[in-house]
Amino acid sequence: MTLRRSMLFLPGANAAMLSTAFVYKPDSIMFDLEDAVSLREKDAARLLVFHALQNPAYADIETVVRINPLATPFGLADLEAVVRAGVDIVRLPKTDSAADVHELEAQVERIERECGREVGSTRLMAAIESASGVVNALAIATASKRLVGIALAGFDYVMDMQTERGDGTELFYARCAVLHAARVAGIDAFDVVYSDVNDEAGFLREVELIRKLGFNGKSLINPRQIELLHNAYAPSEEDVDHAQRVIAAADKAEREGLGVIALNGKMIDAPIVNHARRVLQRAQASGVRK
Ligand SMILES: CC(=O)SCCNC(=O)CCNC(=O)[C@H](O)C(C)(C)COP(=O)(O)OP(=O)(O)OC[C@H]1O[C@@H](n2cnc3c(N)ncnc32)[C@H](O)[C@@H]1OP(=O)(O)O
């Protein structure tokens, strides 16, 4: 089970953060070359990220780079650098259609051939940041076998929708659309950045909502958000206890040749048993909630 709960953004031009970010142990680390980097620093950031990707300290952590869109003067140079440096995943921002993914994939394949990297080894993620992207979410999610996930990017999305970030009402349709597209495609779904790094309670409320909806995780901007997210995503001791009892009851029913059974007055059938198995798998991979 590949856990991708936390994807920590950091500005590609920030040399100090680039040299230490692995210590925070997010599931994936995302070096940004796009909106967190000023126009003046685009070239310097690309070079810093090129070297960071080859730092042995990042060998055991999944690396993601958010490149600039290919239609900008920086996008292709970013892609050339990060594929050659052996990035695990390229995140394409502002993905509006499947054609954007096809264009990215063709360039990645060309660069892999040119630099001798195994064709297909560079994985992709698409960030959806507009009404077009949300309407085309299924076509985007199924546009390439290289895609490991799609992410909703809330700040650009609410601008496109002529609204603003609030209690989540403004993201409700987009979250559901992105999540359904990801599940049909069999890939991961990532929720938006929570920008107030000092508002722990607000962050946890948002995490609880997206966990219940079914997101795999969230893009983060600060190391303090990692442990909060991982803990909220870990099953509680009661969840684990209940899952073990469900599986024991189901095993007993099978031995006795019974179909549907009840545990403490609640029906146990195949989807409930499958859910219990997922809870135990998750507890094994992530530990139990503190
Ligand atoms: C809409 C979008 O496009 S969002 C995506 C792009 N945005 C980003 O990449 C922003 C990333 N985050 C940041 O730059 C910062 O966390 C900020 C500006 C939001 C807050 O900065 P601060 O108030 O300085 O954070 P804080 O006080 O918690 O920092 C504590 C330590 O964590 C480090 N840190 C903070 N954020 C990060 C990060 N994202 N990655 C790695 N290290 C970080 C700081 O350098 C500091 O280290 P130090 O103690 O060794 O000096």
Ligand SMILES: O=C([O-])CC(=O)C(=O)O
């Ligand atoms: O991609 C992200 O998660 C952040 C982002 O650009 C946005 O919210 O516009």
Ligand SMILES: [Mg+2]
């Ligand atoms: Mg954005």
